[in-house]
Amino acid sequence: MASGNRKIALLIAETDTIIDGNYLRFGNELGARGIDVTYCLIDTLSLQHSRVCAKGFQTNRPIGDGDTFPSTEDYYLEDFPCVWILALGFRTSFLDKMQLLYSINDKVKLVNSLDTIMHLKSKYFLASKPELFKYPETFASSNPERLFEIISTGGKWIAKPPAGSFGREVFFLTNKDPNARVILQTLCGPEMDQYTLLQQYVSEIESGEKRVLLAGGNPVAQYRRVANQDHRTNIMQGAHSEACELTREESAYCQQIGSYFKEFGAEFVGLDLAYPWIIECNVINPGGLLTIEELTGEDLTSTILDEFSFC
Numbered sequence: 001m002a003s004g005n006r007k008i009a010l011l012i013a014e015t016d017t018i019i020d021g022n023y024l025r026f027g028n029e030l031g032a033r034g035i036d037v038t039y040c041l042i043d044t045l046s047l048q049h050s051r052v053c054a055k056g057f058q059t060n061r062p063i064g065d066g067d068t069f070p071s072t073e074d075y076y077l078e079d080f081p082c083v084w085i086l087a088l089g090f091r092t093s094f095l096d097k098m099q100l101l102y103s104i105n106d107k108v109k110l111v112n113s114l115d116t117i118m119h120l121k122s123k124y125f126l127a128s129k130p131e132l133f134k135y136p137e138t139f140a141s142s143n144p145e146r147l148f149e150i151i152s153t154g155g156k157w158i159a160k161p162p163a164g165s166f167g168r169e170v171f172f173l174t175n176k177d178p179n180a181r182v183i184l185q186t187l188c189g190p191e192m193d194q195y196t197l198l199q200q201y202v203s204e205i206e207s208g209e210k211r212v213l214l215a216g217g218n219p220v221a222q223y224r225r226v227a228n229q230d231h232r233t234n235i236m237q238g239a240h241s242e243a244c245e246l247t248r249e250e251s252a253y254c255q256q257i258g259s260y261f262k263e264f265g266a267e268f269v270g271l272d273l274a275y276p277w278i279i280e281c282n283v284i285n286p287g288g289l290l291t292i293e294e295l296t297g298e299d300l301t302s303t304i305l306d307e308f309s310f311c
Contacts, residue, residue: 113265216307217262
């Protein structure tokens with residue numbers, strides 16, 4: 001990553017204290033490279049004097065895990081050559097924040113583009129591009145009876161919200177499950193105003209799911225997540241992680257996908273792979289840096305930033 005444009009704003013979520021993770025590591029590394037880093041709080045986005053503003057802070061020293069957030073002041077985002085969205089904040093205000101950011105889309109360079117955030121993270125998009133991604137057969141509806149009819153035909157299915165995370169509200173269902181209908185009704189909501197995904201279960205995931213980090217279109221690291229307690233491979237839900245390598249076929253496949261993502265505007269992506277199936281991708285704040293360091297002792301922060309070509 002070149003350092004000619006010497007300013008960047010990282011859009012992050014506010015927590016009780018600073019937490020070790022992507023924004024801490026990337027921010028500290030960028031600062032060490034002589035780039036002025038401003039940490040802006042995503043949920044403070046606002047419009048002032050026809051300009052998009054956010055409250056944030058700068059610091060002349062590296063931030064650390066457990067530090068308190070410094071006092072904040074207002075910053076205009078169009079004053080930064082680069083903006084990196086590393087959190088989405090409150091779900092209820094997602095659309096407003098995206099619309100605010102779209103108004104500066106032609107004035108700043110976004111590390112992962114808004115098109116990337118709106119669409120590549122979407123399971124709908126992955127399912128609609130069979131020529132690009134091998135993706136499990138997927139149905140989506142806010143009508144639980146329509147989804148129940150699909151389950152009734154047989155097979156194994158995963159039901160989940162389209163924008164869920166951390167393995168929450170992810171259910172393994174078959175037509176033998178007496179709770180299938182009520183689970184779908186719960187996911188769709190009492191007013192049937194919530195969409196639910198029904199995805200064909202793929203047996204390859206029983207051997208584990210590989211989280212592959214793609215930077216600048218290239219696979220740079222990976223690890224395997226294996227379910228322990230149930231069908232979910234999320235570490236937050238009890239799965240365990242282990243070091244692994246990509247096979248030649250997996251590496252070529254990830255390179256192909258990474259090139260497509262880069263053309264779409266995604267510089268940093270976490271891809272979940274149960275070869276040949278793409279399970280999902282994370283373009284907001286891909287996890288993996290800390291886990292890979294725990295498993296291998298290698299901190300990939302600098303390696304990932306070296307792959308970027310956005311400024």
